[in-house]
Each structure stands twice: as structure tokens, then as C-alpha cells.
Amino acid sequence: MTFMLTCPICGRRELHEFLCGGQERGPRPPQEGLSAEAHFRYAQFRSIPPAPQPEWWYHGQGCGVWFKATRNPATNREERPGG
Amino acid sequence: MARLPASPTQRIDPSRPIRFRYWGGEAEGVAGDTVASALYAAGVRVFSRSLKYHRPRGLYGLDGESANTFVAIDGVPNEAAETTLLRPGMAIAAQNVRGSPERDLYGILDRFDGLMPAGFYYRLFHRPARLWPFFQERLRAMAGVGVLQPSGSRERPGRFERYLNAEVAVVGGGPAGMAAALAAAEGGGRVCLFERRLHLGGHLDWRTRLVDGQPLHRRATELAARVAACPNIRVFTHAPVTGVWGENLVTGFLICPEGGIAREYHYECRARSVVVASGCTERPLVFEHNDRPGVMPATTAWRLAASYGVLPGRRAVFAGGDDSSLEAAIELAGYGVEVAAVADARAEGHDPELVAAIGEAGIRFLPGWTAGAARGTNRVTGVELRRIDGGRAEELRCDLLLANAGLQSLIGPLSTLKAQLGYCTRTGMFQPTRLPERAFVAGSMLGLRDVAAIEASGRLAGLEAAAAAGWDAESQIREARDAVRNAPGPAAGCFLACAPGIGRGAKAFVDFDEDGSYKNVVESAQQGFDVPELAKRFGGFGLGPGQYHVPGQNLAMIMAALAGTPLDQLSGTTVRPPLVPPRLATLAGPGLAVHKETPLHDAQAALGAIFRNAGAWHRARYFSTDLSCREEIRNVRANVGVLDSSPLGKFRIYGPDAQKALQRVYVSDMSKTKPGRCKYSAMCNDTGNLMDDGVVVEIGPGDYYFTTSSARAGATVEWFRYHTRHDGWEYQLVNLTDTLGSLNLAGPNARKVLAKITDADLSNAAFPYMGYREIVVGDGVPVRCLRLGFVGELSYELHAPSSYCGYLWDLIMAAGAEFGIRPFGLEAQSCLRAEKGHVIIGTESEQRVTLTDIGMGFLWDSKDTASKKVGAPALRHASGQTDRLKLVGLRIDQAERRPEDGDIVIDGTEVVGYLCTTRMSETLGWQYGLALITDRHAPEGGTVQIYSNPRGTPSVTHGTVVAPHFYDPEGARLRA
Numbered sequence A: 001m002t003f004m005l006t007c008p009i010c011g012r013r014e015l016h017e018f019l020c021g022g023q024e025r026g027p028r029p030p031q032e033g034l035s036a037e038a039h040f041r042y043a044q045f046r047s048i049p050p051a052p053q054p055e056w057w058y059h060g061q062g063c064g065v066w067f068k069a070t071r072n073p074a075t076n077r078e079e080r081p082g083g
Numbered sequence B: 001m002a003r004l005p006a007s008p009t010q011r012i013d014p015s016r017p018i019r020f021r022y023w024g025g026e027a028e029g030v031a032g033d034t035v036a037s038a039l040y041a042a043g044v045r046v047f048s049r050s051l052k053y054h055r056p057r058g059l060y061g062l063d064g065e066s067a068n069t070f071v072a073i074d075g076v077p078n079e080a081a082e083t084t085l086l087r088p089g090m091a092i093a094a095q096n097v098r099g100s101p102e103r104d105l106y107g108i109l110d111r112f113d114g115l116m117p118a119g120f121y122y123r124l125f126h127r128p129a130r131l132w133p134f135f136q137e138r139l140r141a142m143a144g145v146g147v148l149q150p151s152g153s154r155e156r157p158g159r160f161e162r163y164l165n166a167e168v169a170v171v172g173g174g175p176a177g178m179a180a181a182l183a184a185a186e187g188g189g190r191v192c193l194f195e196r197r198l199h200l201g202g203h204l205d206w207r208t209r210l211v212d213g214q215p216l217h218r219r220a221t222e223l224a225a226r227v228a229a230c231p232n233i234r235v236f237t238h239a240p241v242t243g244v245w246g247e248n249l250v251t252g253f254l255i256c257p258e259g260g261i262a263r264e265y266h267y268e269c270r271a272r273s274v275v276v277a278s279g280c281t282e283r284p285l286v287f288e289h290n291d292r293p294g295v296m297p298a299t300t301a302w303r304l305a306a307s308y309g310v311l312p313g314r315r316a317v318f319a320g321g322d323d324s325s326l327e328a329a330i331e332l333a334g335y336g337v338e339v340a341a342v343a344d345a346r347a348e349g350h351d352p353e354l355v356a357a358i359g360e361a362g363i364r365f366l367p368g369w370t371a372g373a374a375r376g377t378n379r380v381t382g383v384e385l386r387r388i389d390g391g392r393a394e395e396l397r398c399d400l401l402l403a404n405a406g407l408q409s410l411i412g413p414l415s416t417l418k419a420q421l422g423y424c425t426r427t428g429m430f431q432p433t434r435l436p437e438r439a440f441v442a443g444s445m446l447g448l449r450d451v452a453a454i455e456a457s458g459r460l461a462g463l464e465a466a467a468a469a470g471w472d473a474e475s476q477i478r479e480a481r482d483a484v485r486n487a488p489g490p491a492a493g494c495f496l497a498c499a500p501g502i503g504r505g506a507k508a509f510v511d512f513d514e515d516g517s518y519k520n521v522v523e524s525a526q527q528g529f530d531v532p533e534l535a536k537r538f539g540g541f542g543l544g545p546g547q548y549h550v551p552g553q554n555l556a557m558i559m560a561a562l563a564g565t566p567l568d569q570l571s572g573t574t575v576r577p578p579l580v581p582p583r584l585a586t587l588a589g590p591g592l593a594v595h596k597e598t599p600l601h602d603a604q605a606a607l608g609a610i611f612r613n614a615g616a617w618h619r620a621r622y623f624s625t626d627l628s629c630r631e632e633i634r635n636v637r638a639n640v641g642v643l644d645s646s647p648l649g650k651f652r653i654y655g656p657d658a659q660k661a662l663q664r665v666y667v668s669d670m671s672k673t674k675p676g677r678c679k680y681s682a683m684c685n686d687t688g689n690l691m692d693d694g695v696v697v698e699i700g701p702g703d704y705y706f707t708t709s710s711a712r713a714g715a716t717v718e719w720f721r722y723h724t725r726h727d728g729w730e731y732q733l734v735n736l737t738d739t740l741g742s743l744n745l746a747g748p749n750a751r752k753v754l755a756k757i758t759d760a761d762l763s764n765a766a767f768p769y770m771g772y773r774e775i776v777v778g779d780g781v782p783v784r785c786l787r788l789g790f791v792g793e794l795s796y797e798l799h800a801p802s803s804y805c806g807y808l809w810d811l812i813m814a815a816g817a818e819f820g821i822r823p824f825g826l827e828a829q830s831c832l833r834a835e836k837g838h839v840i841i842g843t844e845s846e847q848r849v850t851l852t853d854i855g856m857g858f859l860w861d862s863k864d865t866a867s868k869k870v871g872a873p874a875l876r877h878a879s880g881q882t883d884r885l886k887l888v889g890l891r892i893d894q895a896e897r898r899p900e901d902g903d904i905v906i907d908g909t910e911v912v913g914y915l916c917t918t919r920m921s922e923t924l925g926w927q928y929g930l931a932l933i934t935d936r937h938a939p940e941g942g943t944v945q946i947y948s949n950p951r952g953t954p955s956v957t958h959g960t961v962v963a964p965h966f967y968d969p970e971g972a973r974l975r976a
């Protein structure tokens, strides 16, 4: 399976130029008093709902930017590409 | 065999003979021949033996439809004889044969067919489990296609264009595909046209029938010439498509001509729109012994005669289900084949013009009849024709039986594209019912048979594709639509699932590659695998290299007939990629591995360096054939050595928030950097594993220079930016790894060598251990000099612009000559650093161990929670845990056979860890080891056992746990 993604700097490019950074889970939680479970939940757990979700992508073979894209894992379609 | 007289459809040049070897003997073909046509012309009829029953198999299609005609060429197995062009001197051998193809020793297996029902591997041999390896070995020896020769030639391809871009890609170079390409090109966009055969033209290529006063093959040449003359169409012939993917990515491979840049290369074409015009193929007729050599589709015999000038047989019987068979009968009669009869499974609906022509040629025409059984073993000798209603039968003699049950569409590209397909009750074929965005279909795969209609559908699809890619073609599309409407529509198909009256025990094959018979389909259904997708797995139908081509629609039609399912509810199987099998070497292999060379590559090669691939680089590993590197190591310890460490990651980070970013990714307190000082630290991941280590130097306010390990250099920018992505910090990160080369000058005489080529003050007071100086070397080369000690000696790392590194190397070698300087490689460095107890990430660290476990916890600023250091929560969590692996040093007893890297550490019968790195050290006088073992066994002074088992002969050696710093533990030599 393959699809294309829109880098906010370079535009629409082949999937193989990108690296997926996983679902957007918000900023790193404060470490003061952070339980092991809460940490691992943040760092390791991902869900892949069959619906549009914000994700992080890295344009490694291009400009080297991390950007957020809203993609539907069921269809591999981007919502509001580049937005 | 002499070729037929020259004709305008021929694709060969009989004036240019080509000699080759087959089965030990000499044979001759002609230029333009494929291996298959040359073998057939040379009289070969049995090409191979079948997978399970070792039945004789002959030529079936001419496009690589089945593994029947796989041969070994010059020792390379599984070459498709039909698609490989004949080359002078080829040595060709049949496959899956014990003896010769004609007399095969395992042929007797055919008689024990009852012992090999569908799924028999699974059902018969899986119990008792301990016997499975025995059966597996025997089965593999008997079954299988070809033997791989691992020592085969390694090719390095030349330059080619792998990634193509187009507004419109067209799959299939027949009349529809060419018309589509020409129409799409009118819009001015880039068009790529892919054709699996050597020539454009599709089914027109070999047809002499006159349409509007012009022979069809002439029409094909005309279209091909127009395509070739069109500047914005790129044509790729002999370029099978392996799949069409999401958002119209067309993948495939190009088979290069003799002497080309490679044997094959893989291509990917990203197109805005795609037109699929992959055409049709004959649907095999399932009847008794339909796999006998001499039974083939009508087109195969027709093309042998028309394109290759080979008389396919003397006396032919046709049993078809499509007008193309009628046309083939007339043509073959014209080439001199005696046509005994033309049976047609359709009772009506034939092209009256063709029926009349058959009558004129004096050929017996039997509508409503088909083939029931073939006679003969190594060659077909006759056929039993049967009436469709089973009413009557008749025996006829023949040496060629041209059979099909009509046509089926080549839906492969549509299947990978995830188009919805449905069975059409008019055309009798699977056809698209819903297409993905910007995908279009044209030509005979829509059921069209009239050539003008096929071209019109191609033109419409081409215009629509170009319009979807952004061309305003509204009026042209309207006209094209009218043209399609006014042309003849889809022709009625043939609905025969299999020949009438074939019994339960019939050897009527649905799939040749996997020897899947009608009987096996019945068995699958009885076992509960009663839908095509399940039966496919259970019986292996369509799992062979020919893929969909032979079982195609038949599996679905037979299963529906068995279950009594109405035809309009017919469901097929998904056609899997690659639609046409490329060679493995086309997708992977040494020729495709790309490695970087350092700026010192040539300098080291001149000194006899032996290079190995290390990560992204090609690096000098040894400087002699002594792989223990004794001399290289001794010289660093006693004199001075120089290492090319250019792959070392080198970065600059600057900006108001640069320090915050460093605090986030490094475990240490990075506010404590000082100008002129190297601060050593490490990076962890979120589970506390060591990811990277290196030094950071403050080179200005908010401006830092830092190094990473060679392996991590490529991921560093990504890592920094990922872990700071929510913070909006302002910093710039520049990867200088390739810009700057680096040399490590190490050994007690390092200072003396460096002093000869720079005026900088190198005294211990002016430039101490862990110092950083920007110095000028030789004729003014600016060098960043870092006084570090990875190998455990006084050493200077010199980072200089890559273009100056060669000069620098020569300078150092000349200056060091009086001190006995010599280069050392990666292996020597690995031994030197291991003696010193410096870890290499991934060698002495792994996923189960944290920074603390490998004794580097002192780097971690555990009190800092505000920076939200990556890895800190995990380190905190693991700090109280027991029963963890720890890095220890081992002093290994002398033993007859020395333990090696990777040997396991045991306590009785319990595995307690493993040896990461171990070497016999000349410096120490004993064998040391760095091992990861459980904390219970980690205290110093304890003894452990090391279990080695190379080549099946186990031995146990004892070792004593010591601190993992074997050499100069106080670090006096680094500070000297």
C-alpha cells in the first residue's frame, strides 16, 4: 500500500520520503510525580482508530520537518492536506 | 525445423541464426526468438514435469502464464522461457526433472494421485510432529521448481531512471492502450505507456484480418508509429506491471535488452491518472488431461505461426468459446495446419463473417461442442469432443488441441488498485463495477471485440484520464463518448465452467503450477473450503508463479457450479502482487546497496585497507590479512596510529533555545558546558536504553558543536526535532557529518606527531585531556581538535573540511613516519576500546538494559525533572529494580577453544547472560570479555561459566567477574 502526504514546506510527496511519528498525544507530561504507568502509556501506547486522526510525520528524505497531518488510517486519506 | 516463409507479422530474422545448448545438446534458433519459441521450433514438446505428479508439461502461453515453461538458464533457475529472449550460447535446462523431461523417474507419482488429495501436505504429514522434518525434506526434494545456485553472478546495474512521474500512466500497449495514450497526450501532459511484451500492438500484432481494407497488424504498426512520434509519450516495452497502487502508483520492472544496463530494473511511476487496458487472455478449458503437451490456447499456436514462423503442429482441433478461436482456425489453416474441426462451446452468437470463412475453408464447424478429454501422454494424439449437453461424443486424431472456454479479463492491475469487480452476465468476465479516483478502464477487458470500439474506448479513457489530471477536454470527451456509443458494445461471452461429463476422478487441471485439479476443487468444497478464497489457500490454486493467469475465473466458476450459486453472484479471488514475478535481484541485492565513501577512502585503499560495510558507510576494517589486528593494536599502544573516523556524527546547534533542546535529549546537565571543554554525555530513549553518546562543546553563546556515534548521525536531526516538537523552541540544527571529515591520532607519540604540523601549544597545561581547540594545521587548514580517548591512549580527534582531509592524512603520515605511525581500522579500534571498557551502542547495550545497567548512570542528572529529559522517567522507574542484566567485565580462563562473541553465560542449566565482546588481548596477556549478565551474578570476584557451541560441539569455559575497565583503569594514559 502506498499513498502521498503533504509536507507543509515541500508539498505533496511520496510516502517513502516520510517517517511516521505516531498519533498526536500532546506534549510530554510533567515528570514531577509521573507514575511509571502514566509515562509508559504516554510513550508507548498508540491506538489506530479507523477515522481521521492527527499524526506526526517527519519529512526525512526532504526538508527534515516534523509536521502534523490528519489522516484516516482506514483509507490513508489526508484531511485538509497541508492545513 | 525450418521456419515458415517470411510474412509481415513475423518478429524474427531467420537470416541470423543463434546457437544455444539444451539438455546437453546443441540447438539453433533465430534472432527475435524467445527461449520458448526456439525450443518449440527445435522440436521440444515436453518442457518440464509438474510440481506434484511429475506429469509432462509443454508450452502453454507465450507470456509467462504458467511455470510449465520455467527453465534454468546458465544455472539461474525459474526463468520464464516465453519472455526471455534467446541469446547466443545460452545453456538451457529443464526443471523439476529426474532423468529427462520426456522420461522422468518420478512420473510414477501420477498413478498415486489418490494419495495426494487437496491440502495433503497439511493433512497427512503434520502428525506426529517429530516426523515432519523428515517428510519436509523428502517432499522438498520431489516437489519444487528449480534449484538456486547461491554462487550466481552478482550484477551491478548501471544508471537508470527508477522513479517516473506522469500526468497519465497507461497499463497495456494494445489498441486501447495506444489510443488512450495518444488521446491523453493531446492535452500536453506527460504520458507513460507500459507494455509487458516486446512490441506494442496487443492482439492486433499477429492478425491479418482486413478491417476497413487494412490488415489489423498494419493498424497496430500505424498506432505504434504515432505513439513513438508523440514527444510527450514515453513508451516502456518488455516492462511488465507488477501492480497499480493507491493514488495511481504503477510499479513494474523493465527487462533490458542484451548488453543493457541491467538484466531487469524495477520502476515506479507516480501518475495523476491511470488507464488500465491490460486486455484479455483465453480462459483455460477444464477437461480431462487438459495439461498434455500440445494442448494450448488458440492464441499460442497462432502467434507461434504468425510471429515466430513456427508451424505449431500438423493437425489441429479447436475447442473454443470465442470468435478469436474461429479467426485463429482460419489463419492457422492458411499457415498450412490441417484443421480437423472447430468446436465452439457457444451454440450461437458467432461472428457470421468468420463462420462463413470457416465454411469456405472447408473446415468442420461444431457449435455447441467442446473438448471432453485429451488422448496421449507426452504429446496429445487425439481428443474426445463432446456436446455441451453431454448428448454425444466423437473421437478425433490431432497433434494440436487448441482449447479455451472463451476469454477472461486480466484484472490484476484493477485488483491491486482495489477497484470493485463483479461478474458480468453478458461478457462472462469479471469487470470493474467501481473504480478508484482518477482510474479508467478501456479495451477488450470491457468485453469489446470490435477493433474500432476498442480504440474508441481507449480514446475516451485517455481523454478522461487527462481531464482528471487537469486538462480541460470537455468537448473532446463529449465526442469520444458519442463514438463509443455508436460503436458495437460488449460481445456475449462463454459461460461454460468446465467440460461436460468430467467425473470425480478426472485429471482435469484448474491450475498447472500447483497441480490443482478439478478433483481437488471438489475435495476442497467437501472439506468446507467452499468459497474461492478458502479453496485457493487449501488447494493452492493460483499460488504458483503464474498467479491468476491459468486458474483465473475458472476456480470461481467451478465452485459456483458445485454450490449451485447463480452466476451474477460469482465472487473471485484477489489477485496478489507481483502480477508478474520479477527476479529477487531486481528488488534487492548487492547491486542495490549504496554506501558512502569517506574522504580518506582512496588514501586508505592505497595502504592496503580492507573495507567493510558499516551502517551507511564503506569503512576500512583491517589493514592486513591478520584479522586479529595484532600489529595495528600494538602500534597504537606503543607508538601512534591514525584512524579514519569520518563517519562520526558532527553537528552544530545554535539559537536562543539550543541549550533547552540539549537538556531535553541529553541525560546530563547541559548547562555545565564550558568553552574549550568537551562535555561527554549520552542520549536515551523513552525506555531508558542508551541511544547515543558523544561530546558537546560550547563554541559561542547559545552555539554548540557536538558529535554523535556514526550509526546515529542520520537520525539525530529527527530525534532532536521530534522530542522538542511541542515546545516551539527557536534553534537551528546543522548536520556537518559529511561536510567535515575526521581523523583520530592516537598513541603515546600522538602529541609529537601533531606538534610537527601545527604551531598550537599542545602541552598538557595548555591543551588538557577533554579539551577543545581550534587550531591551524599545515598550510592553514582550520581544524577542530578534540582531545579524547576512546581507544584509551593520548589522542587527538581532528575534524577538518572533507576536501582537506586527504592533505591532512598525507601530512600526518609524513610527520609520523619517524615514530612508526601506521593506520588502524575499525576492528583494531573495537579491540582497543573494549580493553578500555568503552561501550559500543548495540554491542554492549540492547533493549533490555538501561543506561544505569551498563554502568553509565553517572551521566544522568537525576534531580532534573524540569527539562523533561527523554528517558528520565524510565531510568527512575528501573533504578529500584532487581533481576536486571548488568554490564560486567570477565577475565576468562585459558582454554583450548576460546569463547567467542555471542556465547552464552550459564549457571548450571540456567542462562544468565551472554558475552557481548571478547578478545585475547596481547596488551593484557589474557582474554577479556564484556558481558551482560543478571545482577545476581554481577558482583566482582564471582565466577561464571561460558557455554560455547560452535558447529555442534559444546564446551564450557570459566571466567571471573571483574570491573569492565581492563586497561589503564585510572586513565593515566589519556591524561599523559
Ligand SMILES: [Zn+2]
Binding pocket: A007, A008, A009, A010, A011, A059, A062, A063, A064, A065
Ligand atoms: Zn518537506
